[in-house]
Amino acid sequence: xxxxxxxxxxxxxxxxxxxxxxxxxxxxxxxxxxxxxxxxxxxxxxxxxxxxxxxxxxxxxxxxxxxxxxxxxxxxxxxxxxxxxxxxxxxxxxxxxxxxxxxxxxxxxxxxxxxxxxxxxxxxx
Amino acid sequence: xxxxxxxxxxxxxxxxxxxxxxxxxxxxxxxxxxxxxxxxxxxxxxxxxxxxxxxxxxxxxxxxxxxxxxxxxxxxxxxxxxxxxxxxxxxxxxxxxxxxxxxxxxxxxxxxxxxxxxxxxxxxx
Numbered sequence: 001x002x003x004x005x006x007x008x009x010x011x012x013x014x015x016x017x018x019x020x021x022x023x024x025x026x027x028x029x030x031x032x033x034x035x036x037x038x039x040x041x042x043x044x045x046x047x048x049x050x051x052x053x054x055x056x057x058x059x060x061x062x063x064x065x066x067x068x069x070x071x072x073x074x075x076x077x078x079x080x081x082x083x084x085x086x087x088x089x090x091x092x093x094x095x096x097x098x099x100x101x102x103x104x105x106x107x108x109x110x111x112x113x114x115x116x117x118x119x120x121x122x123x124x125x
Numbered sequence: 126x127x128x129x130x131x132x133x134x135x136x137x138x139x140x141x142x143x144x145x146x147x148x149x150x151x152x153x154x155x156x157x158x159x160x161x162x163x164x165x166x167x168x169x170x171x172x173x174x175x176x177x178x179x180x181x182x183x184x185x186x187x188x189x190x191x192x193x194x195x196x197x198x199x200x201x202x203x204x205x206x207x208x209x210x211x212x213x214x215x216x217x218x219x220x221x222x223x224x225x226x227x228x229x230x231x232x233x234x235x236x237x238x239x240x241x242x243x244x245x246x247x248x249x250x
Contacts, residue, residue, distance in 0.1 A: 079220045
């Protein structure tokens with residue numbers, strides 16, 4: 001794991017440690033109320049929409065490894081490997097903007113394909 | 126776009142500029158012959174396998190924006206927005222390890238779901 005220091009990076013890492021450590025309520029304390037998240041399925045407006053998107057993923061996490069984390073005062077990028085209950089190989093990358101210690105913008109990139117395949121496989125019939 | 130300096134970052138950015146600028150042969154000069162790429166579909170071994178994976182994506186690129194780029198001497202992370210002929214919204218993130226000016230390892234994260242949907246939509250019948 002490689003990292004450089006910066007205020008935004010500290011917040012990104014604190015958020016990352018919280019949700020990968022199983023404390024999603026703590027993770028949400030780093031999310032600004034009116035944040036915007038650009039996720040693969042589209043734009044999420046506000047912390048509550050973000051929670052509905054991210055909490056199920058966090059709850060299904062079985063293992064994670066931080067691959068890289070870099071940032072400066074305003075922006076940070078984190079890439080991680082993750083294993084979840086439905087999908088064993090689910091890496092992700094986040095680019096966050098931070099203001100006053102909270103994440104105000106997040107671009108999250110991950111592959112939805114294996115999650116869709118897992119969902120299809122779990123369907124009856 | 127946010128970036129910090131570092132030898133690995135310089136190489137990651139030179140590679141990025143080359144392939145997004147339409148010069149894939151130049152991009153490949155930054156790829157080490159025995160490199161390993163961990164892509165959503167699995168592991169690619171060597172520059173030739175990497176070229177077969179990445180060249181079609183690069184050739185279909187219609188627009189791109191660098192969102193963030195950070196790195197140090199050995200590692201860099203780049204996140205970008207991309208539009209391609211089959212998929213309008215195709216952001217990606219790459220974490221690269223660099224040795225002697227060439228990329229020896231790349232982890233690339235992107236969402237295959239819209240590409241699979243475009244492929245299905247293009248199928249006859």
